Amino acid sequence: MNKTKLELTWIGKDKRPKLEPRILLEDPALSYHASQKVTENDIFENKLIFGDNLLALKSLEQEYIGKVKCISIDPPYNTGSAFEHYDDGLEHSIWLSLLKERLTILRSLLSLDGSIWISIDDNEMAYLKVLLDEVFGRSNFVATIVWEKRKTRENRRVFSFKHDFILVYAKSKPNFDISRNSLPLTDEIKARYKNPDGDQRGPWQSISALAQAGHGTKSQFYTLVTPSGRELDPPAGNCWRYTKDRMEKEIADNRIWFGKKGDNAPRIKKFLSESTDQGVTPETIWYADDVGTTDSARKHINEIFNKNLTFDTPKPEELISRIIHIATNQGELILDSFAGSGTTGAVAHKMGRRWIMVELGEHCHTHIIPRLKKVIDSEDQGGISKSLNWHGGGGFRYYKLAPSLLQKDQWDNWSLIKSITLKCWPKRSAN
Ligand SMILES: C[S@@+](CC[C@H](N)C(=O)[O-])C[C@H]1O[C@@H](n2cnc3c(N)ncnc32)[C@H](O)[C@@H]1O
Known part of the structure; x- marks a missing residue:
């Protein structure tokens, strides 16, 4: 019997960008590491990449295909807002095309027991779900988590939106199911035992x-x-x-x-x-009291930067820490290609996981680098630091994408830029 394949279609879906693989260039002046070892488990080979994530992911493919255990992303939700640090209002079909290209490469980077966790709200959630079904396969859908992102009511609106979603997909669900971790028993759960x-x-x-x-x-x-x-x-x-x-x-x-x-x-x-050893099975509603709110995350950013810098849409460290706890073990690799203020890297770092982050905006320099330096120097005691007894250590390397090696000639054809051509084919001596 022929199975009908249901797919979301939109204008421009088949127009795929031709990607020129770019090299990542380290800028040691912006890389950072602790001045001394804090523990035997300090991790130094983390990567912060400044640039567009499609090109960056393409450049990561060669080294990291099948090696990333957990991808946690928080892309712009396409709400039509203009935030201070990035715009969040693309035409619907353009947003879908951008996401599809990135999700396709992200999937290839995941390990066989890996998983991807994507934050989203009502604006695009249903469309993103169908797109994810297409890229990852319906059988690899794991869960839709509802996160209580605020505790207060917004009275000016028709409905006060209190939650975001986190869509979870596995590279291969059977492999994820056996490798995922349970949540530790909380005091509240322990108190239910008599x-x-x-x-x-x-x-x-x-x-x-x-x-x-x-x-x-x-x-x-x-x-x-x-x-x-x-x-x-x-x-x-x-x-x-x-x-x-x-x-x-x-x-x-x-x-x-x-x-x-x-x-x-x-x-x-x-x-x-x-x-006790087994812990408890994660549930699909994550309450603010357990994993924080957007507001608590903003307060943490204010503390880190002494109120000199803000960020509109950070995620609380407790929320990301729960994702990382369920999806990974010590030393495994986490990727966030929409890094924002750098929450995923900060949390992964404190939890002893390796990380790669990509961010396109200038806040890569104004927010992420200073935030990570404070984590490494143990000057950030907010978020999950105290509960993990975090004392700093480790480091990261900063990369940017090398400039394009291609140029268009006078007939609009692509060719290698001149400096490369000259290096590859040295001039013959005239005799
Ligand atoms: C919602 S924010 C992420 C916030 C983050 N979770 C945090 O806790 O701070 C989305 C981020 O994605 C970045 N972004 C959007 N398009 C991008 C692209 N093509 N490449 C890299 N970063 C991008 C934006 O600049 C923005 O910082």
Whole structure:
């Protein structure tokens, strides 16, 4: 049977720019590293690239294809706003074309167990989702996360928009599923564990001992006797989660809870001591209290720059740190090709991950470099620094794109620029 391929179309979708691969040139005067080693794990080979990200990504392809574990990007949302540091109002189809070209290269840079996390709001979210389905494949869609980006109400508007989305795709979902990390248990989650029967294994939470009948086998339908002597069958549409044999073993090991009087329906005890290593499965709503707001991120930028510099649309470090925690381990590589004020690099650095950032705007120099220097010198104690006990160290190299090696001749044909031609074909001696 022929499968119909559903694709988003727009004017200019097939007009693809011809990209001339450019070389990255380091400017050591703008690179920076700590004056001394702080720990054995200091990382120095991070890259900050100043320039358009399409050309920069193209130039990264050769060295980094299949090597990036996590891409976290926060492209302009196309809201029609003119922010202080960049414009955010492209014609819809141009925005889609720009994103498509970049996403295609970004995908090639991801490792097999890698993932991409893209912040977006309602303006383009639905279109971006369909575009991502096309570039990454629908089967590699992981989740749409809703981030509570503000806690206050905007009364002047018809609706007060409180959230952004983070779309998550994997290079290969089965590989991502087995490699992704759980979230650590928070104090709030730990407080939900109690120990009403004084179990020596410590506090526990209980979950239902029932499963859906459709998912059970014959051996999960039986009559169970409570410690008080009451006979219980699973209610209609249900079976027991465990087979009779397993249930008897669990009861003997005091892992089934029938309530204080031993007369209630059974529940399975889940011990905190046995779940600490695993952590908890990430959920898809990320609350401001856990991961910060746009406002808290702006305040952090103000602190870093003593209120001398602002940035309109920074992401909070706690938000990016959660992405990096789920998607990567120590020493792995993170890429952000829409760096803004440099949050992704700052967070990756503090978390002991390698990073590459690309930024086109002048704030690469006014914001990102000074911010990263403060991170390296341990002068930025805001954001996630305190929770990680961050003491500085490491460094980064600054690159810009080498000028084009091509020029148009008088007939409008592309050729190598003269200085290159002369070097390649030295003049013959006249004899
Ligand atoms: C929403 S901001 C990112 C903010 C960032 N997440 C932070 O925490 O500061 C988007 C950034 O993408 C940059 N940008 C837009 N188009 C770009 C391009 N073609 N190449 C490189 N950077 C680009 C803009 O200059 C802007 O700084």
